[in-house]
Amino acid sequence: MRLSVIIVSYNVYPFLDNCLRSVQQAMKDIDGEIIVVDNSSVDRTPQLVQEHFPTVCLIANIDNKGFAKANNQALALSTSEYVVLLNPDTIVSEDTFTTCLHFMDNHPEAGAVGVRMLDGSGRFLPESKRGLPTLLASFMKMSGLYKLFPRSAKLNSYYAGHIGEHETAKIQVLTGAFMFMRKMTVDKIGTLDEDYFMYGEDIDLSYRITKGGYAIYYLPTTSIIHYKGESTRKSSLNYILTFYQAMLIFNKKHPEFKGQKQLIKLAIYFHGLVRLLKGSAEKWWPVILDIILFFTSFYFVSKLWERYYFAQQGYFKPSFYLINIPLYTLTGSIVMFLNGAYDKPYSYRSSWVGFGWSALVILVIYAFLPAGFRTSRMVILMGLAVYVFLMWISRKNINPWRAALKNDNHRLTRKAIIIAGPDETKRIKELINRSRDQIEIIGTVSPIENMPNVQSDSLGHLSKLDDIIRVHKVGEIIFSAQDVPFSMFTDNMTHLGPGLRYMLAASTTMNIVGSMNRDTEGESYAIRVHFNLSDPASLRAKRIFDLLVSLLFLFCSPILIWLILNRNSFFPNLFRVLMGKRTWISYHPADQLKSTLPPLPQGILSPVYPDDNGGIQHRLEHIHYVYARDYHWTTDFSILFSQWKKIGQTPLNYG
Structure with a gap:
């Protein structure tokens, strides 16, 4: 057997379908096998593989083994001449x-090879070629300073800046998203080090390959797409800590790097503190x-108003500044929060x-204040007018609200074409x-020249795609994975460049995946059915409903x-809901597919109404699906109103 393709999956159901189909097309004339190791996903990934890819070897772990151990499970089964470790959020040409295979056959000194990678918007990913994570390289990478020296072999050594995007060359480190290796090399130097749970195992393996006397090459003559950002949030504090912990393990295992241990620990604390402060500021500054x-x-x-209307400085009592204004301010901010003004995106x-x-609630509160605290309605109205002007200025000129305005306008004017039969x-x-996404489909494009119109x-x-895009001012292209070869998808993405959004509709799942923001590296999303219960505003309304109902019941x-x-x-039940x-209302535990819906705490009642004989109505999955998709707090009210006599039961104890 020539090639084993190994894919470790963890909750990337929307991407895995397209990945496997692209792999199958690329393996068409190759004697090989595909092995998927699922690390206990809860998004029905194993079912996807079993139902739609029966020839794929599936290893379904009952817990998350981590990237290294899961790959080693598959490597132990492989008897092929070559193996490739592939991320599930990739599409291969x-x-x-x-x-x-051709390159490795003609370069016997090569132990491994990596390829040119593009993100979901067609931009080159610098991690396609990397260097060893020295202390300087790691600091430049994590701080982002490497961007100031993109071609420097020293200051941008982490991304091998001295090697061009289209230049075939030897490199030091492969990325774990695509590691094409000789099986003989892996057998000689050993498999992935399982001390690394995530991050660092690819660096460690690459270093052992070069220490074993083999060369690693960067091969830009073929490309893959890598939708980054699904498995982890790379800007998070957790990522920074995990990355540096991996570097500590690497330094511990390789004596030539041991002298950097204390400096790396210092970098962990420094970056952790910066990230914590930055995260807090990002979370709370809009409210402040x-x-x-x-x-x-x-x-x-x-x-x-004191100066020009009453002509009397100090006309308003101190209580106005100590009670009224703070009350109006707090009320306005809370109402803004409850209406989702600070929710991301x-x-x-x-x-x-x-x-x-906010204006309505403030005016109502003013009307109910004691006479001694009611000053002038005009002050309230003019204050609100000044606030709305300042709000407009801030939203228009301060990020991220400025980006939100651009995105809102973009959503209203997104023109897309579909390339499919x-x-x-x-x-x-x-x-x-069904996704409720604001996309204007202006027309379709045939992928086959002689296809009947x-x-x-x-x-x-x-x-005629170039002319169609120019004439119709297209901003988004949706390709069908069923009708469009993956090579055609990647070729058009490379040809048209990053000025457009590129989406790929899976042929067997209800997902369309691609780059959400072409200006944000590594961000990706899937067009799926929109569940209201995924929205922060709906979850907040549900929690407020629970609290108010609990207090009423009490x-x-x-x-x-x-x-x-x-x-x-x-x-x-009452006190558990309060805490x-x-x-009060959640999914029934008998629904085996509830894990595919937005998560909720265990409930006391369910949208599923008991039958007269104590059983459960049919189509349980559909009832929960509709509940999550169309949720409104009034839904909980109607369910609670019809089942209120059961609020004392053991949580969801039907029949």
Whole structure:
């Protein structure tokens, strides 16, 4: 056998389908095998492989073994001449494996080879070629300073900056996303070191390959796409700590690097502190800014009103500045928060909706204040007017709200074309409609020149793609994985460049994957059915509903306790919901697919209504699906209203 393709998967269901199909196309004329090791995913990845890829060897682990151990499980099964370790969020070209095989056959000194990688927007990924993680290289990489010296062999050694993107050359380190190796080399130097759970194992293995007397090459004559950012958040504090811990392990295992241990520990603490401060600032600065804007607006207007309307400095009592303005400020900020003005991704619209509700609530509070605390409605109205002006300025000129405004406008004007045959075009349009994403499909493009033009919105053939994009001002292209060869997908992405969004519709799953933001390296997303229960605003409304209902039940408990069917669990249920350990309404535990829905705490009741005989209605999965997709707090209210006598039962104890 010539080649074993090994893929370790962990909760990347939308990407794995396209990855496996691209691998199958690339393996068409190669004697080989595909091995998928699933690290206990909860997104139905094993079912995807079993149902749609029956020829693929599946190893389904019952827990997360980590990247190194999972790969070693597959390496132990392989008897091929070559092996390739491949990430599940990749798409290989049809010539990728044959090109690598040909190169390795003609370069007996080579122990491994890596290829040119592009992100989801068609941009070159610098980790396609890397150097060893010396202390300087690691610091330059983690601090981002390497970007100031892109061609430096020393200051950008982590990404081998002295080697050109299209230059075949020897390198020091392969990336774990694509490691094409001789099996004989792996057998000689050993498999991946399992002391590394994630990050560092590819560096360690590459270093052992070169120490074993083999060369590692960067081969840019073939390309793959690597949708980064799904398995981990690379800007997170956890990533920084994990990365440096991997570097510590690497230094410990290789004596020539041991002198850097204390410096690396210092770097861990430094970067950890910076990331913690940065994360806190990113999380809270929008709230703090609005608090300042609210307070400043009311304070400025009150002073102005004192001077020019009442002509009396100090007209407003100290209580106005100590009680009224802080009350209005706190109220406005809380209402903005409850309306999702600070939820990520930031939305320009949510700020305006939040302001509308804030103004209404502030005016209502003013109306109910004691006479001694009511000053002037005009001060309130003018203060709100000043705030909305300052809010508009801040949202328009300060990131990330400025980006949110651009994204909101982009969503309203996103023009897309579909490259697919008639059947796939119809299916893709249905997926987009179900996703509720604001995409304007302006037409379809035939991937085959002699395909009959039966679609009313046909714009022509793929050979005219450049003209179609220019004339119709297309911003997004959706390719069908069923009708478009993967080589055609990657070739067009390379040819057209990163100025467009490129999406790929899986042929067997309800997913369209691609780059979410062409200006953000490594960010990717999947168009799927949008679940309201995935939105922070809906989860917040559900939690508020739980709290208010629990307080109401507690207040009414002296009477309610005699009306419900089961009294034993009533108060335990009540206090668990108040503490957030339970929710009044959640999925029924009998649903085996509930793990594919937005997660919820265990519930007391369920959207599934018991039958007269104590059983559970059919189509349990569909009921939960609709509940998560269309959730509104009134849904919980209607369920609770119809099942309130069961609130004292053991959580979700039907039949």
